[in-house]
Amino acid sequence: MPHKREKRTAAVQIDESLRRVFEEDAEEELPPRLLNLLNQLDQIDAPEVMPAPQRSDGETAQ
Amino acid sequence: MTTVHPAGDRPSDGHPTEPKPKRTxxxxxxxxxxxxxxxxxxxxxxxxxxxxxxxxxxxxxxxxxxxxxxxxxxxxxxxxxxxxxxxxxxxxxxxxxxxxxxxxxDAEGALVGRLSEKPAHDGRLQMTDLRTALAKLPVEQREVLTLIGVLQYSYEEAADVCGVKVGTIKSRLARGRLALAERMGLEPDETLDMTDAATRSVVNGNGSGLA
Known part of the structure; x- marks a missing residue:
């Protein structure tokens, strides 16, 4: 039934576009501060005994 | 290229009640x-x-x-x-x-600075327009579009993750797709795959007000 198939195609088309947006985001390089965080993970035993890094809004990460 | 895989086995609440000893x-x-x-x-x-x-x-x-x-x-x-x-x-x-x-x-947010210049492959859904349209959606709809449309969660799995009923997930998905279709200049009728009467009634504005 062409009409029904057209509906499904449109919905699938939107989902495929959403996936492209997501994959595009997932291909971006990590920013330096996240890379630094990963590099320093070994030194972090638990948040309560280590000062948490500052967030971009100036708050302390919990 | 980063591949987006379905979630596979699904998350618990992330907080089991009995922690095991710390890994050493x-x-x-x-x-x-x-x-x-x-x-x-x-x-x-x-x-x-x-x-x-x-x-x-x-x-x-x-x-x-x-x-x-x-x-x-x-x-x-x-x-x-x-x-x-x-x-x-x-x-x-x-x-x-x-x-x-x-x-x-802040729906306008930082997306303006992130707009892709890559051409759309399908000729209809321009990626830049899609990003802008996405930014204007309620986060609850974006989340369901991501969980189901991108990560391929089932309705039931998405409902479990979001802590809402399956009908709510369906209505958020339908509303999200409808909004994207409208903002992309597509005919709404062509873009929605209505699966049940409850979803139709919500989208038509005579439902029970599910978000």
Whole structure:
């Protein structure tokens, strides 16, 4: 039934576009501060005994 | 190219009731860290799908990683770490929103600076337009579009993750697709795959007010 198939195609088309947006985001390089965080993970035993890094809004990460 | 895989086995609430002893084996820790690092880019993409703002997304990922790292004793080796991380990130996001009392987000946000110049492959859904349209959707709709449309969760799984009924998930998905279709200049009738009467009634404005 062409009409029904057209509906499904449109919905699938939107989902495929959403996936492209997501994959595009997932291909971006990590920013330096996240890379630094990963590099320093070994030194972090638990948040309560280590000062948490500052967030971009100036708050302390919990 | 980063491949987006379905979530596989699904997340629990991320907070099992009986924590195991902390991991102390350096080799095991290194292995867990390696896996955590391997999920970072997809985790950040999920954060971007919620916030549509790079700085907020990075804050969210940072908080998530710190929480996950300090709670590794609660993570079951061999289960789906990505789903576990997604659950922590999602809970952190909504918790932060509640704390901030910020139910209306900056929809215009930082997306303006992130607009892709890549041409659309299908000739209809321009990626730049789609990003702009996505940024204007309520986060609850963006989340469901991501969980189902991108990560291929089932309705039931998405309902479990979001803590709402399946009907709510369907209505959010339908509303999200409808809004995207309208903002992309597509005929709404061509873009919605209505699966049941409840969803139709919600989208037509005579439903029970499911968000």
């Amino acid at each position: 084996d350096p080799a095991e820790l290194a292995q867990v860290k390696e896996e955590l690092v391997s999920h970072m880019k997809v985790l950040r993409a999920f954060a971007l799908s919620l916030t549509r703002n790079s700085a907020q997304a990075d804050d969210l990922v940072q908080d998530t990683v710190l929480k996950a790292w300090s709670a590794l004793d609660r993570f079951e080796t061999g289960t789906n770490m990505r789903a576990w991380l997604f659950t922590i990130l999602r809970n952190t996001y909504y918790s932060d929103r509640r704390k901030a009392g910020r139910m209306v987000e």
